[in-house]
Amino acid sequence: MDLKIGTLLAVVTVLATGCRIHYKTEKIDYKTASADVGEGKRLTMLVCGSCHYNFETKDFSGKQLEDSPKFLGKIYAANITQHPGLGAGKYTPGELAYLVRTGIGRTGRLMPYMHRPNMADEDLDAIVAYLKSGDPAVRPSERNPGKTMYSPIGRLGLSFTKGGKYRGDSIQKPKNDPVLLGKYLVDNLACFHCHSKSFTSLDVQTPERSKGFMGGGNKLRDAAGKKIRTPNLTPHATGMLNWTEAEFRRAVTEGISKDNSVVSYPMPLYPELTAAETSAIYAYLKTIPPIDNKVK
The missing domain is CATH 1.10.760 (Cytochrome Bc1 Complex; Chain D, domain 2)
Structure with a gap:
């Protein structure tokens, strides 16, 4: 029995270490549109706040996702303030839009819980505008929430969540229905x-x-x-x-x-x-x- 369990764990480990959680990124044609930054803040709280907003520091500097199953490993929501090293300060508006629509970061890292392929253009534009605004909650924060460390099983599970293809077509918000x-x-x-x-x-x-x-x-x-x-x-x-x-x-x-x-x-x-x-x-x-x- 011990031999069988050991063999199974070895197979899982080999599979997990080879799992694909990084992707080749593409440069998209994203034009910054005039957007309502106030609405962008509201939407960012709704879409991103449950993971990335830290109520202790009152900003989007991230935190540990303690509700995630332990067998996946330790998972932290990233700092998405404008800090160039610890946050998302190096992201261009186009890279932010690409991340939201595909779940893939500027370095090719897969971040599936940020994946919103069907987000309407106006909402995406407002969120990007807010993240690049001067609001105190997105100003550069040097806080490091922690480094995500997936377990072998977590990496294996993550590999089944594929990065998306950027939707370049116009997506309209269904306001009248x-x-x-x-x-x-x-x-x-x-x-x-x-x-x-x-x-x-x-x-x-x-x-x-x-x-x-x-x-x-x-x-x-x-x-x-x-x-x-x-x-x-x-x-x-x-x-x-x-x-x-x-x-x-x-x-x-x-x-x-x-x-x-x-x-x-x-x-x-x-x-x-x-x-x-x-x-x-x-x-x-x-x-x-x-x-x-x-x-x-």
Whole structure:
């Protein structure tokens, strides 16, 4: 038995050390557009804040992602302030846009949790403009949040998450259809990353093709390091079938659940969401296929 386990671990290690987590980058034709920096800050908090915003230092200098499964290794969200060495100061606007749309950094490193291939042009432009602005939260910070060290299994899993191809076509935000706007927000806020079955079976290009899409059950850790599973958000009795829109909005913006309990870490709060946006997400969740999955 020990020999079999040793052999298996050796195979995993060999595979993992050869896993591809770096890619050749390409230079894109990205023209800086006039963008609303204030809206860019709001969007950056919504899209990037749960990982990269440090509430102790009140900036985007990163932190350890303590909710990630321990078998993946130690994972840190990077410093994305304008520091040229420890942050993202060397990134050009085009390189920032490329990172968001492909999940690949300027050095070719794969950063899958930053991958938003379907982000609308106006939102992408606003986020890039904000990251290059003079706002205190993105000014150069010398803080080093820590170096990500994937385990062999973590590297192997990461290799299955492929870097994307940059979408150069114009992507418009669906503002006039609440259900389509909700779908867009579930995609770009990465709700489906945690609330689907597993990080290893996500489809970032077409989120609804992810295994167990929004049905919950993904394994994370709470603030005390205890193993937890994400809740089912589909319109099933074991999910959100009996939730009202007001209850949903209170949960995602104030952190108070339907039964008046506090929504636990690592679920981030989204006070920046407008009433129209939470209404749109709620409307979209009511349209997705229900999944029978009672999560404790």
